[in-house]
Each structure stands twice: as structure tokens, then as C-alpha cells.
Amino acid sequence: MQRELPPSRAVQPSDRAPDDPGLVEALRRGEPDAFERLVLAYQHRVFSIALRMLGDRGDAEEVAQEVFLRVHRSIRGFRGEAKLSTWLYAITSRLCLNRLKAPGRHRRAGEAALARIANGHPNPGAALEASEREAALHRAIAELDEERRIVVVLRDLHGLAYEEIAAALDLPLNTLRSRLHRARMELKERLERFWP
Amino acid sequence: MTCHDARDLFSARVDGLLTAEQRVALEGHLQSCADCAREWDRFSRTVSLLHSVPEARAPAGFAARVLEAAGREPWPRRLLRNVFVPLHVKLPLEAAAIVLVSTLVIFLYRQTPELQRAAEAPPSAGIVTQASEAPAKSADVEQAQGYGKTAAAPQAAPPPAEERQGALQDVKERDRLAKKQEAAPAEPPAVGGRLDATREAQKSVVPRSELKTAARAQGPFHLMGLLRPKSLATLDAELNGLVKEVGGVLVRDADRVGPGSIVEVVVPRDAYPRLEAGLRQLGDFTVETRAQTFPDQVRIGLRIAQ
Numbered sequence: 086m087q088r089e090l091p092p093s094r095a096v097q098p099s100d101r102a103p104d105d106p107g108l109v110e111a112l113r114r115g116e117p118d119a120f121e122r123l124v125l126a127y128q129h130r131v132f133s134i135a136l137r138m139l140g141d142r143g144d145a146e147e148v149a150q151e152v153f154l155r156v157h158r159s160i161r162g163f164r165g166e167a168k169l170s171t172w173l174y175a176i177t178s179r180l181c182l183n184r185l186k187a188p189g190r191h192r193r194a195g196e197a198a199l200a201r202i203a204n205g206h207p208n209p210g211a212a213l214e215a216s217e218r219e220a221a222l223h224r225a226i227a228e229l230d231e232e233r234r235i236v237v238v239l240r241d242l243h244g245l246a247y248e249e250i251a252a253a254l255d256l257p258l259n260t261l262r263s264r265l266h267r268a269r270m271e272l273k274e275r276l277e278r279f280w281p
Numbered sequence: 282m283t284c285h286d287a288r289d290l291f292s293a294r295v296d297g298l299l300t301a302e303q304r305v306a307l308e309g310h311l312q313s314c315a316d317c318a319r320e321w322d323r324f325s326r327t328v329s330l331l332h333s334v335p336e337a338r339a340p341a342g343f344a345a346r347v348l349e350a351a352g353r354e355p356w357p358r359r360l361l362r363n364v365f366v367p368l369h370v371k372l373p374l375e376a377a378a379i380v381l382v383s384t385l386v387i388f389l390y391r392q393t394p395e396l397q398r399a400a401e402a403p404p405s406a407g408i409v410t411q412a413s414e415a416p417a418k419s420a421d422v423e424q425a426q427g428y429g430k431t432a433a434a435p436q437a438a439p440p441p442a443e444e445r446q447g448a449l450q451d452v453k454e455r456d457r458l459a460k461k462q463e464a465a466p467a468e469p470p471a472v473g474g475r476l477d478a479t480r481e482a483q484k485s486v487v488p489r490s491e492l493k494t495a496a497r498a499q500g501p502f503h504l505m506g507l508l509r510p511k512s513l514a515t516l517d518a519e520l521n522g523l524v525k526e527v528g529g530v531l532v533r534d535a536d537r538v539g540p541g542s543i544v545e546v547v548v549p550r551d552a553y554p555r556l557e558a559g560l561r562q563l564g565d566f567t568v569e570t571r572a573q574t575f576p577d578q579v580r581i582g583l584r585i586a587q
Contacts, residue, residue: 114367115362115366115367116367120348120351121344121348124344124347124348125344128339128343128344128347129336129337129338129339130336131339132337132338132339132340132343133336133337133338133339136337137337142340145337146339146340146343149339149343149347150343150346150347150350153347153351154347154350154351157351218330219330219334222330222331222334223334237331241328241331241332242331242334242336243336244332247296262292262293265292266289266291266292269291269292269295269324269327269328269331270288270291270324272327272331273320273323273324273327276323276327276330277323280322280323280326280327281322
């Protein structure tokens, strides 16, 4: 019996943060509440991507804050060729990958593993209650190569469209597809013991 | 289709990106290949599990911290931004506010004679200064006169002491009058300029001290009138006599009253009707401006015409 999947998260608009065109104009004009609207609209999405990539809440918060500050500093230079959200995800992805490549990163591996197991939950007790399968999933994501991890995080954990991911990561669409496919296959193999 | 080809299409199938041809070929293969069917099942379960992971939420206060960090710019730039940005909104508002405040200040200045007098008149502090200097002067005199005359020294001081007493009395008197004027209802607006108060009336009847003080107070005229006398030659004496008769004080701005001169008359309120009647006998008298109510001491400005 073949298993049928529900429609991909990428095609569910309600699952996405709003990309208000008026917001970009308001940000460019320097309207005081525009930046606040931007932060409120995207804070969870940006933080979540950073957390899934870095596995540490402190690191994720630092990166997420830096993302918004960069937007704040350079919004006037934003030409609007890409969507505001794509621009945000591009900055987030780049900052996460840079941080993962930074020297001394390995010293926090133990702390990061805990965070991965905890599924981003600040309470370690809640992590212990989480299913072994979920913990294994997060461990498997964390063990993916960074280039593969970012596409899985953006596509399967946050439901971005292929085109948006390709734009954010500056990747050809075919490269993105094959990279995502290899990442999914790797995760399937790491989780094989949980499936019948 | 080989097993390798079939498994390469798993992601496209999950994402609904297969062509019709690919879909038919893949489904046919999965029907016939148990290994690939099992791999597909595991693959689809893995992707479903990924999709089920909830989005993590930013920690409490994250947005506030970001906004605070974004607001940390040098204070001069922040101040300028707060004052002028957006320029097209704030600049006209600020210009309008400046014009409004300036207009209000000018209006209040024009409507409030006290403010005008405060700006023009010398401060009364001179009197206070004189008073405060008196003891020092007295001490100097004592020192100059008192060597070897210890008994006579206290008696040598009276003139300065009187001066001091007089100055203090003057201050008290002015304060008392000011309080009276404040207490008077609906103080009239200024209806004329001020005259030099150094020239006092020659002689007048009671209450002389209060009337003199009122004349020196340089407050607004409570009535401004125009007098065309029947006889200019006798006007000075007649006017002097009239004011004296009604118990007022006459202050003149010239040695003799004549055409173009302005005289100030201060009379008790009760005596004003008699003064007005007397003025009408002296010539053609016209009231130009008049306060609604008169205080105890009425200050009258009288313009003399040909």
C-alpha cells in the first residue's frame, strides 16, 4: 500500500509570514512603527530558522537580532527586486552558515546537541518527554551537512517555495532540488529503525 | 524505469512536481518493486515527520530587545530625527507652532499694560536699594562724626535714619496701593501713556499722601479726556483751583498748561463728578476713553487743545 502525503507546506499561504508591499515602502520612508511591524511579523520565523540551523537558543537569538539590525541599517538600499521575506531569509541563512563555519564552534557541540534534542524547548524536562523519534529527527537534522541542512530547514521545516529558497541561497533550481533530495534520503536512512 | 531512477523521483513526488508521464512510470514501478515501495513509504514518513515539526517561537521580549538595539544611534542624530523626520510633516507643524506662540506673546503683550510697563519703567528696586544702603551710609556718618564723641554719636545719625524711614515708608505705601489696585474689580485697561511723575501737584487737599503715591504709581489712566478751554490764559490757575477744590492732585508735563500739553489729575472716586462738572465749566470737555469702573483713586489724563 502506497502512502499518500498531504500537500506540501510550501503551497499553504496561511503558513507563511505576510510580505506586505506597503511595509517595504514604510520602512524606506523611515516610519517609526514600520520596523516594529517587520520585527513582529518575522521574529518567530527568523528565530526558528536560526535555531534549527544552530541548535542553540542563545546563538539563534544573537543571529536573529543581527538579521533585523542589518535590515534596519540597509533597508534604504533594498531595491525590491526580491521579496522582503526572501531578503530576510537570505540574510538569516548567510549569517547561520557563517557562524557554523566560525572557529571554535565545535566547543559548543554538547550544548547544541541538548538544544536539538529539546526541540527548541527551554525546559530540558520537556525534552526528556519528547518522543525518541522526534529527538532522533532533530539529531539527524543537526548531523546533516550545513549546505543540506539549510535547504531542509527552509523547505521542510518552514515551508518555503523552491524559488524562494533558490533566491535566498543564490542557488540554481536544479542544484537546490538535488541537494534537498539527498538531504531527505540521508534523513530517511538515519531514521530507518523507526519505520516498519 | 530502474530502482535508482524511481528513487530519484521521490522528492518530486512529495512536492507534487512530477509530470504526468513521470507519475505513471513511477507508480507502475512502485506496484511492481517491493523494495522501492518500502523505500517510498519510509521516505514519505520521514518528510511527513519533518513537516510536523512546529515552528520555534522567539523568546519573550525578543522584539523589544531588537527595537531597543536598533534605536541605539548617536543622540544628536536621534534628536534630529525625532525633531525633523518626517520632514514634510514636522517642519510645517513646527513653523506653525512658532508663529502661533509668537502671535500669542505679542497679543498678550499688547493686551497687558503691566507687561508693557514692566518692560519700559525702571524697576522699583531703586528705592529698595536706597533703603538697604541707608544703614551703611548711617554707619559711615557715625564713623566720621563719632571719633571721641561717643555720647553725641547716636544723635548725629537722625538725617540718614529719617531717609531710611522715608524710603521704607514709600515702599510700604506703594505696596499698599498696589494691593488695593489688585483688589479692585475689573482693573481698566490702559487708555493712555504715562507722564513724568517727578513733578507733583503744587498744593492739594486730603488725602494728599495717597493721591501723590497714586500719581507716582504710573498706572493706566482710568479716563482720558479732551479739554478745549474757554480761556487759555486763565486755564492754569482755574484748573489748579478746580483740582484743589475737589481734593485731587494735578501733575503737569509742562511749566504752564497750554495747547498740546497733557496733564494728569488724580482724584478720589467720589470727587470725580465734581471734577467733570468743573471741567465742563472751564471749556468744552469730552471723555475719550473711560474704564468701566473706577478704583478709589482715579487717574485722569487730560489733553489740552486749542
